[in-house]
Amino acid sequence: MTVRRKVFGAGLAGLLAAAGLALLAPSSGPAGAAPIDGGARMADSCPNGYVGLTFDDGPNPSNTTTLLNTLRQNNVRATLFNTGQNAAANPSLVAAEAAAGMWIANHSYTHPHMLTLSAANMSSELSRTQSAIQAAGGGTPRIFRPPYGETNATLEAAASALGLRTVTWQVDSQDWNGASTAQIVQAASRLTDGQLILMHDQYATTIAAIPQIVAGLTSRGLCAGMISPTTGRAVAPTGTGTPTTPPPSGGSCTATYSEGQKWTDRFNGQVTVAGSNAWTVTVTVTSPQRIINTWNAAVSWDSTGNVMTARPNGSGNTFGFTIQHGGNWNWPALTCRA
Numbered sequence: 001m002t003v004r005r006k007v008f009g010a011g012l013a014g015l016l017a018a019a020g021l022a023l024l025a026p027s028s029g030p031a032g033a034a035p036i037d038g039g040a041r042m043a044d045s046c047p048n049g050y051v052g053l054t055f056d057d058g059p060n061p062s063n064t065t066t067l068l069n070t071l072r073q074n075n076v077r078a079t080l081f082n083t084g085q086n087a088a089a090n091p092s093l094v095a096a097e098a099a100a101g102m103w104i105a106n107h108s109y110t111h112p113h114m115l116t117l118s119a120a121n122m123s124s125e126l127s128r129t130q131s132a133i134q135a136a137g138g139g140t141p142r143i144f145r146p147p148y149g150e151t152n153a154t155l156e157a158a159a160s161a162l163g164l165r166t167v168t169w170q171v172d173s174q175d176w177n178g179a180s181t182a183q184i185v186q187a188a189s190r191l192t193d194g195q196l197i198l199m200h201d202q203y204a205t206t207i208a209a210i211p212q213i214v215a216g217l218t219s220r221g222l223c224a225g226m227i228s229p230t231t232g233r234a235v236a237p238t239g240t241g242t243p244t245t246p247p248p249s250g251g252s253c254t255a256t257y258s259e260g261q262k263w264t265d266r267f268n269g270q271v272t273v274a275g276s277n278a279w280t281v282t283v284t285v286t287s288p289q290r291i292i293n294t295w296n297a298a299v300s301w302d303s304t305g306n307v308m309t310a311r312p313n314g315s316g317n318t319f320g321f322t323i324q325h326g327g328n329w330n331w332p333a334l335t336c337r338a
């Protein structure tokens with residue numbers, strides 16, 4: 001899928017990018033025609049670096065497919081820390097994770113408190129998981145995250161012997177602890193270059209947060225990256241030693257945003273879809289914005305009210321909406337799938 005947003009003229013855009021400024025406010029520059037291809041994640045789109053979106057404890061029959069679809073729809077790749085027992089029980093989901101372009105990592109076989117185990121049993125937990133993921137078509141993991149983040153030198157030596165770099169996280173989404181979607185989004189807003197956020201495979205609250213997390217990262221000049229097996233930090237997906245699975249292509253359509261009328265408290269936006277007559281466009285606004293009116297599309301909302309899904313309603317391939325901005329003039333993030 002492709003996401004296009006009209007931005008300022010190339011000269012001004014380059015100048016602002018060089019100054020490290022985000023290209024956000026619809027009212028602060030002349031309209032131009034140079035599109036940014038969000039799908040390709042050009043280097044210029046990630047001026048402030050990369051963060052690692054991570055999801056632990058899968059794959060689960062109840063949730064992993066939804067997680068993968070949501071990640072694909074939002075055009076991001078994540079690192080999935082699978083347990084060996086779940087990989088062995090759900091090999092087709094491991095294969096689906098790989099096919100979706102995700103990086104699959106090791107999260108032990110039975111999810112024990114690893115530091116209570118003998119060194120031999122630590123090694124067994126790790127190596128059985130490598131085998132289960134490999135057998136399912138998930139490749140050979142290079143990254144290990146110990147359950148509960150509990151690690152020590154003995155465990156890290158056992159991991160290293162299998163070619164695994166041990167990582168934990170810098171930001172805990174608290175999704176495992178009952179955090180709301182808004183709280184998960186808020187946690188992700190603390191991420192800075194190189195950092196990893198802990199999330200889990202099995203919570204609807206986490207999945208509902210993904211569009212807003214991605215919109216927030218984009219607005220801060222950050223992109224979702226892979227975890228470097230060398231440093232354990234999030235880096236550009238093109239770094240050395242990386243998985244080579246390309247991002248999924250998804251359906252082919254393009255959604256282009258254009259500005260409409262502006263008032264002191266609200267503004268209109270219009271989205272034109274090209275490439276398909278059977279499209280689904282997600283429009284994600286960031287708090288405190290609210291979409292208060294729409295036209296020429298059939299729309300539905302996620303539980304947060306920040307993510308609107310629009311489909312054709314017989315009025316053609318251009319639809320519009322009014323955003324009550326609450327002081328936030330940022331354009332909404334768009335994704336299109338056909």
Ligand SMILES: [Zn+2]
Pocket residue numbers: 056057107111147148
């Ligand atoms: Zn876990």
